[in-house]
Amino acid sequence: MPESPPPGPRPPGFVAQALRIAAKDLAIEWRSREVVATMTFLAVVVVLIFSFAFVVEGSRPPAPVVAGIIWIALVMSGTVGLGRAFDREREGEAIRSLLLTPAPRAAIYLGKLVATCALMAITETVLTGLAAVLFSASLGDVIGRVALLLVLGTVGFAAAGCIFSAALLRARGRDALLATLLYPIIVPIVIAGARGTTQLIDPISPDFDGARFWTQFLVAVDILFVTAGLWAFEPIVSGD
């Protein structure tokens, strides 16, 4: 009688597993466009509501207002995406099949994170363009730096959000719980993103040094949140 089971196929590497999971999520979303359409619609509605509330006809709104609207819309639409991030794993108990594969838990987390960031990036592109048009925001010269802030903010937001979304996989009222648990955690991201964006889009005196500080701050937050997510995902999904 053999001493151990016969070896099976050699599983792919960590990054390949993560990318396969992300590709699966994006392929499903490409077919339905269900989540990204909802996220984008919500982001547009939020921008319009705030523009009606804060923008006086004929005058350009102050940079902090524009930046605040962009980041609030980003957080609200992103929450919708995160709320659906693990829906497809929950339906039909696909999560069990996924957890039984040799894919490391951290690779599963990374795959979900990449897919969530990709969906949010689509929404942010529309969101930023709309804000530039509605608020006459001077993004032309600083679009690269603003995009960098948005990308960094998205990674941190999604890194924390994917963990909470996984933890609430089987919870009742998970959409409300997700926002309640997630928003206090992502306050530093919103502050850094909004402040940095304000400094960049100020039409009179852009503060590039100040924006650089907030960019570096977001890099540090991203490293912290992604590391914590990679570490915490295993005990969260393995909890029995």
Added chain:
Amino acid sequence: MTGSPPVLRLANVGKIYGGRRALAGVSAAFEPGRVAAVLGPNGAGKSTLLGILSTLVAPTTGEVRWGQAPLAHGSHLRARIGYVGHDPGLYGDLTALENLILFAALYGVADGRERADTLLARVGLSDVPADAPARTFSRGMLQRLALARALTHDPALLLFDEPAAALDPAGADWLATELGAERAAGRVVVLVTHDLEAAAAIANQVVILRRGRVVFDETPAGGFGAAALRATYEAKTRA
């Protein structure tokens, strides 16, 4: 399957969920080339036992060894396990072929497309429209696809958790045939079921759990008769 797997042994396995005991002192051995049916009333700990064998649930006490190797929570040996539950464990938005190719890729199966085609033919789903998402399948079709998914990586241990629940008689017969085929392939097969007739027809070994403990574990050479198994079950599980 290439090569015969070793015996799977549980030694004094217990599981406590938040103060509630689900399993206590469970010891059993499951051999390759046999179907072991795990029976018991609701709440007896059958699904918990299967969860521990699948490595998704960590035992509170005791250990599981597969040959000399510990089959622990999160063990790399989980890559050698196939699991078919009463839920299909599939992505409803993907087609049958896409589901199998996805899992073949995650397991590192070479020629995943070829393997998927072979398995779809085996479970009788070759003729399903190529663009039909799994969510449009009937319950029987989903269970067929779930079995194909569980076999994608040629597992050495196959776990079934009430796989025939909600299947029609034809589907249940098909499943019994497939279980027999997996037994003949030399896999370790563990089946949790409430269906005593099905267990009597297919199982070589019967383990009965009651309140988290093994109250019966036998492997008679001549198999089980349905009436005898029912009588034994009722005697062993009577309060």
